[in-house]
Amino acid sequence: VWPAVALFGVAALVPVLVRDAFFLDLLILVLLWGATAAAWNVAGGYAGQVSLGHSVFFGLGAYSAALLGTKWNLSPWIALLVGAALATVMGFAIGFLSNRLRGPYFVLATIACSQVFLIAGSRWRGFTSGSEGIAVPFAPASGRSVS
């Protein structure tokens, strides 16, 4: 527990100390991909089920944040909960359907799921803006400038 506390303590202090935008971006991405890898590791490492469809859950979170922010002007903090809830529900549904499959069959089922969501995201243009994506305006809660 203590190494984790130390790591996140340092991580919390970093935005105060680091002023360089590029380096801050790099650190955020490191933590983001770390979290994504940890999430995948639960299925791939502990359960031994190689999922190539984890982009579904990542995308659900990203789309809920972007859509709630731009369409309904909700704070990213609320979107955090909504995205997690949506991904959980979808995880239950996909897991219920695919978890009795083994090996390559599970991989194929998860690829198919991710393709279904990819098509839905890129073709449902009225809601998701298709392949152009959604531009989220930069609006920090507390005004802090980074160079």
Next chain:
Amino acid sequence: MRVVNFAHGEFLMLAMYLAFWSFTLLGLDPYVTLVLSVPVIFVMGWSSYHIVMRPVINASHNVQVFTTVGLSIALQNVALVLWTADAQFVRTSYYSVVVRLGSAAFNLAQLVAFAVAVLATAALFAFLRWSYTGKLMRATAQDRQAASLMGIDTGRVYSLTWAVGVACVGVAGVLLAPVYPVYPTVGLQFVLIAYVSVVLGGLGDMAGALIASLIVATVEVVGSYVIGTAWKEILYLLLFIGILVVRPAGLFGQRGAEAIGT
């Protein structure tokens, strides 16, 4: 072999680029390229087996999945670096020739692709069924240990099986080149159709796969007519997920086939 090759689509992409480059640089017709490309793709398959697959052929399914997915991503990015992400097109002189059969209109290249694909499938079926090498392949697939006790060099059979599979996709790629544009990630959409057909027909069942591919094509075409072309892929993907959930061994396969290990 019971190895799902996730890089299959990338060999299709390479075959399509081969047809494209020999058309643009050498002015060779894609159907002439077929004579040249099948051996080239066969050699590619053979060498990819020896470089990438042979070390992991006895490893677990997960390791093999990672290996072929890694090969797929590597090949995609090599193509991206070499030939950019732009969609390229083989514009043959007979590009817009339309053949009318009754009230239906077909593109000539599509008809040729259909005929050659049926011939190639029949040839592959006959090869596996009646040739001595085909018998070795089937024996190795059924029981690897017994096959190697009968004096079959299973390592060679595996590399040959792999190369033959890749060569088949090479034929498909050249046939597709006059009909579809080619870009580095083109493989995925075709290989997904292939997975759907093979799982629907039952793994390792050639005739089942042929029937299943007709079912998948019907679903795709009727679906795109009814709900619009933009969403057509979703139909067979949902069909695929449904089949995996309800009957994972495929319509004609034996139950529990998905759980059989090596």
